[in-house]
Amino acid sequence: MGEISVIAVAAVLLLSIVSLLVGLTYRALRLGMRRMRYSSSSVRYTGYAAVFVMVGWLLFTGFISFVDFFPKRYLPFLSSTIGVIIPLVSVFYLYNSGKLTKVIMKMTKQWFINIHFIRVFIELMLWFMFIDGIVPKQMTLEGFNFDIVFGLSAPFVAYRCFKSKEWPIRLALVWNIFGALSLVVFIITSLLSTDGPLFVFENDVPNRLAIQFPFIWLQTFIVPFFLFIHFLSIKQILYRTGESSEFNFVTPQKRKRRSAPRS
Secondary structure (H helix, E strand, O other), X not given: OOHHHHHHHHHHHHHHHHHHHHHHHHHHHHHHXXXXXXXXXXXXXHHHHHHHXXXXXXXXXXXXXXXXXXXXXXXXXXXXXXXHHHHHHHHHHHHOOHHHHHHHOOOOHHHHHHHHHHHHHHHHHHHHHHHOOOOOHHHOOOOOOOHHHHHHHHHHHHHHHHHOOOOOHHHHHHHHHHHHHHHHHHHHHHHHOOOOXXXXXXXXXXXXXXXXXXXXXXXXXHHHHHHHHHHHHHHHHHHHOOOHHHHOOOOOOOOOOOOOOOO
């Protein structure tokens, strides 16, 4: 399979994954708001707003990949760092939103785990691109990318911890923590593999995905998206186990004890 065909297949796969993530987010958000008994108009407009923000960010980062927005020498590095920092700041803001907390508490716990199965296809895409000499080795499963482990294990963790309850819920918490760390390692590896002041890997194939469309969305949308999902799952688990107060999360109000009637 030639380089052009590999890139074409990978591009189509990535576009499909991005579209799927936007659609699943829209559906899950509306479901959670319906369970909160919001009005149908509020549910609809909030879902549209979420899609609008995500699509707007995708269009902006896609625009960067086509236009010389930064100096060419540091274009890959600057586009990757800025493209990662902005969504991570947004993730931090949304993570501490009390309204969002109430919505995610009404969402299915398995959803936050099962959606990570999509990472298997991303990992395979990177691996095939590495075989064709397009992606550096350290960004694949043969290097420092362990996403395929969490993608393949996601359905089992979701079923055993939340459906059959054969495994303790703490296992899902640990799984989420290590899954988030895996994404952080991927971000760091990607930055260190990109042309710029932090380039340290001495190989013939630097990371050029940071400036190529649609692969720029890998670092600017897909990785922050799954990192956000990990955080939300952790928040949901800690909330339900009553440990959220230690992490400054929104905690359920304690019920007041009714005093016994006087005789």
